[in-house]
Amino acid sequence: MKRIIILTINLLLISLRLTAQYDAPLRIELETLKDHQDFHYNAAGEHGVFVSYEGTSQNPDSAEWVCLHYDTNLYKNYHFTVTLPVYTAYAGSAVTDNFYYLLLQKSFPKKEPVQTYLITVDLQTNLYKTEAIPDFQNGDINNIYAIDNHIVAIASSANKQDSIFFYHCQESDALSLGDIFPYKMEFCVADTFNHRWLFGLKEFKGNTDGEIFLCQYDYFGKKVNVRSFISASPTKGDYLYNSARAVVLNQDSTLIMGTFNTLQDRSSIHLHSGVYTILEHHLNLDTASFYNYTNLKAAKNESTTSANNLNLQLLIGNIGHNGNQFSFITEVFYPEYDYTYTGYNDYYGGYTSVPQQTFAGYRFVNAYVTTFDKNGKLLWDNYLPLNSIITQQLYKRVCVHYIGEDALIYYPKANRIFYTMVNGNEVIEKSNYFSIETSRSQDLVDYNIDTQLEHWYKDYYLVSGYQYIVNKGKGAKAKRFVFFLNKIRYE
Numbered sequence: 035m036k037r038i039i040i041l042t043i044n045l046l047l048i049s050l051r052l053t054a055q056y057d058a059p060l061r062i063e064l065e066t067l068k069d070h071q072d073f074h075y076n077a078a079g080e081h082g083v084f085v086s087y088e089g090t091s092q093n094p095d096s097a098e099w100v101c102l103h104y105d106t107n108l109y110k111n112y113h114f115t116v117t118l119p120v121y122t123a124y125a126g127s128a129v130t131d132n133f134y135y136l137l138l139q140k141s142f143p144k145k146e147p148v149q150t151y152l153i154t155v156d157l158q159t160n161l162y163k164t165e166a167i168p169d170f171q172n173g174d175i176n177n178i179y180a181i182d183n184h185i186v187a188i189a190s191s192a193n194k195q196d197s198i199f200f201y202h203c204q205e206s207d208a209l210s211l212g213d214i215f216p217y218k219m220e221f222c223v224a225d226t227f228n229h230r231w232l233f234g235l236k237e238f239k240g241n242t243d244g245e246i247f248l249c250q251y252d253y254f255g256k257k258v259n260v261r262s263f264i265s266a267s268p269t270k271g272d273y274l275y276n277s278a279r280a281v282v283l284n285q286d287s288t289l290i291m292g293t294f295n296t297l298q299d300r301s302s303i304h305l306h307s308g309v310y311t312i313l314e315h316h317l318n319l320d321t322a323s324f325y326n327y328t329n330l331k332a333a334k335n336e337s338t339t340s341a342n343n344l345n346l347q348l349l350i351g352n353i354g355h356n357g358n359q360f361s362f363i364t365e366v367f368y369p370e371y372d373y374t375y376t377g378y379n380d381y382y383g384g385y386t387s388v389p390q391q392t393f394a395g396y397r398f399v400n401a402y403v404t405t406f407d408k409n410g411k412l413l414w415d416n417y418l419p420l421n422s423i424i425t426q427q428l429y430k431r432v433c434v435h436y437i438g439e440d441a442l443i444y445y446p447k448a449n450r451i452f453y454t455m456v457n458g459n460e461v462i463e464k465s466n467y468f469s470i471e472t473s474r475s476q477d478l479v480d481y482n483i484d485t486q487l488e489h490w491y492k493d494y495y496l497v498s499g500y501q502y503i504v505n506k507g508k509g510a511k512a513k514r515f516v517f518f519l520n521k522i523r524y525e
Contacts, residue, residue, distance in 0.1 A: 060521035128180035141173030227285035234278040272297040311410030356436035446485040
């Protein structure tokens with residue numbers, strides 16, 4: 035089924051309507067073993083979508099990696115297969131304007147040397163090449179960030195510290211970030227105006243985190259500048275920077291935002307009391323602006339807000355913007371536990387009941403959307419209830435995409451996509467939802483895993499994830515576990 039979200043404007047009424055026509059869905063289904071999450075995909079804008087997975091090999095010493103390409107109508111127009119050593123696994127992928135990068139790595143067994151492979155697809159010609167990255171021995175890669183013909187790979191070491199490497203496709207050379215303090219990476223953005231990488235690195239001090247630094251390097255890994263966020267604090271400010279995200283505005287400035295808590299909260303890990311913004315100007319950091327959650331309009335509408343400092347456990351998202359408004363999303367959660375009681379007969383013949391605590395999952399309760407202008411000044415904020423989502427793993431789910439001056443805020447839950455449309459503090463459309471359509475009319479979705487929604491190109495979005503489906507028709511494929519991609523249009 036093709037799902038259409040239509041924006042209708044009337045002289046007497048402005049509303050957002052969700053309509054659907056029951057046609058064949060624009061959807062991909064790739065079957066796999068039950069609860070096996072084997073597929074990896076990247077949206078490449080109007081160049082379509084790439085899906086990669088490990089296929090079946092006839093040789094016990096090799097692995098066959100398959101890369102599928104679909105056009106914007108989700109029609110498969112070509113694929114290729116690469117033979118690599120057995121135990122080679124997915125490590126990361128990225129898309130630029132002209133290339134698709136797929137990073138694969140063999141890091142098992144531990145006693146054998148790590149082998150890393152990069153597959154590069156030219157989006158203009160559909161030609162691809164596979165190359166081994168020499169002298170790259172770091173396993174456990176978290177992600178890769180790419181610009182055309184340049185790659186940054188982030189590898190996690192045994193002590194949970196991050197390591198950054200520059201790999202240059204043209205020179206086939208992997209270089210380390212160099213001798214720098216132990217760190218964990220908060221963000222990585224490419225400044226294409228000035229041909230440099232910008233990293234937000236949080237100093238790592240064992241079980242505690244130190245200050246955050248803005249580190250700037252040119253495309254070839256040469257250090258340009260390092261600035262501590264502390265230099266941006268007001269003279270009398272007692273603030274600790276807990277997280278950071280960034281977006282390059284132009285050749286002169288970069289907007290940085292994240293969460294903070296005050297020094298009196300420094301003994302409490304993962305507790306935050308607000309959002310800050312810093313403007314980077316010509317390699318220097320301007321004075322930071324701090325916004326306590328209790329001062330936000332959204333927070334004041336919550337009946338639970340009573341303390342002077344609202345300390346929250348937050349999951350930090352990325353920045354969504356339209357060039358004039360820059361939205362930063364923080365999702366509030368807390369760990370939840372179930373309690374069961376077991377009993378036993380004591381020495382005196384009595385019965386004693388003992389409570390046992392079991393971790394039930396992380397319960398997500400709401401999200402704050404704080405929005406700033408180019409100078410880091412607060413424009414508006416919004417509060418989004420999350421319908422009590424509980425999950426075993428922490429990952430960001432709420433996104434914002436601008437349609438002109440309006441902000442579409444959305445998140446997936448099970449087999450539904452929840453969304454709302456706002457214009458500043460004004461709610462244009464209250465929270466609503468639609469269900470993710472399947473391929474057959476008699477399909478029933480038993481459960482979903484890792485459902486995600488992202489903006490693709492123009493008015494189109496991609497919904498992805500895994501579904502266990504039971505078909506009421508009870509045919510040859512009455513039950514199936516699939517990886518899916520659905521194309522959704524917003525008008």
